[in-house]
Amino acid sequence: MHILLVITNLSPGNGPFQRIIKFDKSIKVSVISLVDNQKELEEVSQQFGSDTSHVDLYGLDAKFKLVALFRLIAFTKKIKPDIVQSVTTLSDFLCIFLKYFLKIPIVSFEATFISRWRPLKKYLILLVRSLFDEVICVSYDVQKKNANLNSFFRRKTKRSTIYNGVNFELIDSIKKKSKYVSNKYTIGYTGDLKPTKNLSVLFYAFRDCYRLNSNLKLLIIGTGPDYNSLKKLAVELHIDNSVEFTGQISRVEVFERLKSIDLFVMPSLMEGLCESVVQAMASRVPVIVSDISQNQELVSHNKTGLLFTSNDSRSLKNEILKIINNEINANQLVNNARIYTEKFLNINNITYQYTKLYEKYLK
Secondary structure (H helix, E strand, C coil), X not given: CEEEEEECCCXXXXXXXXXXXXXXXXXXXXXXXXXXXXXXXXXXXXXXXXXXXXXXXXXXXXXXHHXXXXXXXXXXXXXXXXXXXXXXXXXXXXXXXXXXXXXXXXXXXXXXXXXXXXXXXXXXXXXXXXXXXXXXXXXXHHHHHHHCCHHHCCCCCCEEECCCCECXXXXXXXXXXXXXXXXXXXXXXXXXXXXXXXXXXXXXXXXHHHHHCCCEEEEEEECCCCHHHHHHHHHHCCCHXXXXXXXXXXXXXXXXXXXXXXXXXXXXXXXXXXXXXXXXXXXXXXXEEECCHHHHCCCCECCCEEEECCCCHHHHHXXXXXXXXXXXXXXXXXXXXXXXXXXXXXXXXXXXXXXXXXXXCCC
16 A cells, blocks of 8 residues: 655644555555645654655645646656545645546545635535545534534535544653753643634733742743734733743653643634644543533543633633642543543544555555
């Protein structure tokens, strides 16, 4: 079997790339990045902490969509994959040509809700994905809500759910580094800094907790469009001396920093299935997440973590204080969370599910 993964560009947080490099080495794997050049693609691939020597990487360095299309077709004809996995909306639009010109099965990937997009983009991607062989959703909630849009076209899109998974071998191989250990109780967040993550709620909750306990630190790992506004908010709330922004760091360093924090918080308003939460749970860090349905697919309140009322900083503050003040057995939470993630979200089991799915479409 030869699998081709088509992405727009590679970042250290790319879940599908993390998954595909963990496929059994008897399976041939190629990755095409539409925008990255070869050097950029190879450099970022080294930041995942896993062996990528068995993966063929092709950076197309295409800054324009038409150029990307022609180069994608040419490279695909050259390497002759058995099946193509598309990841982004851009790669979806281009990969439809591979399906009908080169007669290759195409599987797409849905990590978010199509309904929130602008009408033109929404209906175009619904049309394109209705022509694909199958669409893999990252959660049952995404599958259910996106499937509700199928009635727009007569051709029904075939959807199924496979979680992204987490690399336990990598997590367990990483040791806590002394340079990251703080004397203060550290509350952490990892992920994109964007509006749907609703990080201002975390900042207000942290401010209120900090007024009660000055031995607190807030660690923000990641970057995004809200980076500068959040730094400004920290100043306005007079907590800037207790907030650390790391910016974009490698996946290995993310896991190192995770092991240095005492509590992980995800205040998001919307998720597909939050990989950052899975990583924290697998790293034995207690988690508090907003009570949106996608987070409840991962976290069971008072069992594998804590839930707070979405977009309510007071509710989040109360849940944080339960952990800090030892009102909740945090050790029991992390033990339950680790057992749950090992059972359902081990990346080796996830890659097996993908392999069985791909095999259905091989000639």
